[in-house]
Amino acid sequence: MTNKTILQLENGVLFLLALSLYIKLGFPILYFFIFLLLPDVSMVGYISNPAIGAKIYNLGHNLVFPVLLTFIYLFSQTPLLLAIAIVWSAHIFMDRTMGYGLKYSDEFKHTHIQNL
Known part of the structure; x- marks a missing residue:
């Protein structure tokens, strides 16, 4: 099994x-599937x-911002932030x-996945 395949399986599970x-x-x-493709606006x-x-796309397709939203949720207890973070992360995992x-x-x- 190649590293690329392992990475794709890992992201599928995530x-x-x-x-x-x-x-x-x-x-x-319903909102999950409606907003799942929203990060692609960064194209x-x-x-x-x-x-x-590439710079703008990569800003919308790295896990830094969903993780930050999750931390902000932990302190603010605003459920919408957690929902956005989960959907955004799911989009990234789906793409990968x-x-x-x-x-x-x-x-x-x-x-970057093509270079594996």
Whole structure:
């Protein structure tokens, strides 16, 4: 089994965990699927050029911001923040399961997962 396959399986399991947690916490499942693709709005940067597009896309597709939202939730107890963090994380896990990853600045299809 290659490292790429292991990483994709790992992210597939994490996607299922995020979905299960979202359901277990009683958040509306319809919202999960409605907002699951919302982070892809970060592709708008590619209108300008691949370098700017990759930077903006990578901001929306790394786990730093969902983790920060989770920490803020822990202190504020605002359930919406946790719901957003779970869906956002699930999106990232879904993308990486399908072989998409953080982008390099040369072209849209060149991702960190392809280099494994």
